[in-house]
Amino acid sequence: MSNDPASAATQAMPAAPAAADVPAWKLLAILGGGGAVAGMIIVSAYQWSKPTIDENKRVRLDAAVREVLKGPERCDSLWLVGDALTPTLPAGADAATTDRVFIGFRKDGTRAGFAIVAADFGFADEVKLIFGFDAEAGKVLGFKVLGSKETPGLGDGIEKNEAFVKEFDGVATPIAGVKKGSSRGAPDHEVDTITGATISSKTVIRIINGAVEKWQPKLRAYRGEGAR
Amino acid sequence: MSATARDDLIRGVWRENPVLVTTLGLCPTLAVTNTVANCVAMGLATFFVLVASCYLVALVAKWIPGEIRITAFVLIIATFVTVADMAIEALAPDVHKALGAFIALIVVNCIILGRQEAFASKNPVLNSVADAAGAGIGFMVTMLMMGTVREVIGNGTLLGHRVLPASYEPWVVMMLPPGGFLTLGTILLLIKWKKVRKPAVADAPAPAAAASGAVSGGSAA
Numbered sequence: 001m002s003n004d005p006a007s008a009a010t011q012a013m014p015a016a017p018a019a020a021d022v023p024a025w026k027l028l029a030i031l032g033g034g035g036a037v038a039g040m041i042i043v044s045a046y047q048w049s050k051p052t053i054d055e056n057k058r059v060r061l062d063a064a065v066r067e068v069l070k071g072p073e074r075c076d077s078l079w080l081v082g083d084a085l086t087p088t089l090p091a092g093a094d095a096a097t098t099d100r101v102f103i104g105f106r107k108d109g110t111r112a113g114f115a116i117v118a119a120d121f122g123f124a125d126e127v128k129l130i131f132g133f134d135a136e137a138g139k140v141l142g143f144k145v146l147g148s149k150e151t152p153g154l155g156d157g158i159e160k161n162e163a164f165v166k167e168f169d170g171v172a173t174p175i176a177g178v179k180k181g182s183s184r185g186a187p188d189h190e191v192d193t194i195t196g197a198t199i200s201s202k203t204v205i206r207i208i209n210g211a212v213e214k215w216q217p218k219l220r221a222y223r224g225e226g227a228r
Numbered sequence: 229m230s231a232t233a234r235d236d237l238i239r240g241v242w243r244e245n246p247v248l249v250t251t252l253g254l255c256p257t258l259a260v261t262n263t264v265a266n267c268v269a270m271g272l273a274t275f276f277v278l279v280a281s282c283y284l285v286a287l288v289a290k291w292i293p294g295e296i297r298i299t300a301f302v303l304i305i306a307t308f309v310t311v312a313d314m315a316i317e318a319l320a321p322d323v324h325k326a327l328g329a330f331i332a333l334i335v336v337n338c339i340i341l342g343r344q345e346a347f348a349s350k351n352p353v354l355n356s357v358a359d360a361a362g363a364g365i366g367f368m369v370t371m372l373m374m375g376t377v378r379e380v381i382g383n384g385t386l387l388g389h390r391v392l393p394a395s396y397e398p399w400v401v402m403m404l405p406p407g408g409f410l411t412l413g414t415i416l417l418l419i420k421w422k423k424v425r426k427p428a429v430a431d432a433p434a435p436a437a438a439a440s441g442a443v444s445g446g447s448a449a
Contacts, residue, residue, distance in 0.1 A: 022293040027296050045311040154400065
């Protein structure tokens with residue numbers, strides 16, 4: 001290995017102090033030792049930060065569930081095992097890879113609705129959102145964007161434009177996006193898209209419609225607590 | 229602090245400002261300067277990695293053979309960046325979300341490798357830390373210049389607080405990537421213009437810089 005490509009790549013002016021004829025085993029030992037130390041440091045940092053990171057995620061998700069279910073008394077997770085939902089994760093299943101939805105209950109024990117996390121590609125990268133859903137009535141209770149990189153000032157209106165977000169409160173599925181003021185005769189199912197952010201608006205609608213299609217039969221079939 | 233260490237510190241802030249004079253580290257400068265809060269977070273993260281890794285490099289440089297020095301430097305930088313990345317995700321998840329991949333990309337920030345290769349690897353620890361701190365502050369100052377202009381014009385806010393009247397229609401383009409190029413171009417133009425107006429003083433290469441082997445500034449800008 002010569003010094004030339006390295007110093008050309010970094011445009012450093014003088015070459016580093018020349019260390020002539022260092023045996024290869026020494027180079028390997030130094031890099032290997034340094035790598036091992038660096039690895040140890042990173043592993044320690046990972047183990048130190050992981051519980052906090054997981055806790056942050058859990059708190060954020062829990063707050064989002066409560067928000068889209070409009071403040072239920074309490075919430076539970078439902079796991080998808082095979083084709084049916086169950087409130088307990090079966091032994092041996094991995095919580096991180098098992099599909100789940102959240103169910104919220106009112107004070108009197110009736111169901112406030114289900115909260116579903118879903119994602120799809122928007123105008124820029126993935127849009128991930130959670131929405132509250134009344135499976136019997138087929139109505140959306142509300143939604144919240146969990147993560148998106150939509151254009152600031154235009155596409156991020158799906159998070160920041162309150163009028164747009166409010167339109168989803170109580171809209172019937174399947175949802176159709178329409179231009180502001182131009183109804184196609186089914187106002188229950190219609191949401192006004194944001195001017196200048198049609199693609200982002202329609203992404204939200206597509207994500208919710210897709211998730212409803214996937215989940216509604218399973219949610220309706222769920223006979224657990226609070227079933228009518 | 230000795231006079232040379234103080235000079236090492238001040239040099240990076242303005243006379244050899246890493247962004248404005250040596251035009252290094254442009255990727256984060258253009259990408260995350262759309263709000264002042266992002267600039268502060270990115271500036272602090274870079275400052276931490278820069279100072280910590282230059283300290284370590286200055287400490288161990290004499291045991292690192294020249295053939296593998298770049299590899300070793302990158303290893304040191306990458307370790308600090310990974311730790312910083314995890315710490316920010318644990319302690320300030322909102323900041324982590326806003327900065328996204330750019331924290332991890334501090335690894336390849338040329339300011340850091342540049343300071344190690346040009347300075348920390350052949351200077352005493354104190355001077356290396358001062359030099360790194362100067363470059364880190366210089367980077368942060370430039371980011372804040374950009375971020376202030378872009379957030380105020382592009383969103384009508386400063387640190388999230390509205391500073392322009394509600395009737396002001398924000399120039400969204402300033403928040404988008406082109407706004408970064410426009411702002412940086414304008415700032416570089418103004419500085420160059422000022423330099424040309426009083427030539428002899430500013431354009432002469434600083435003797436201390438030449439002696440220490442730092443990337444010489446005047447001609448690169």
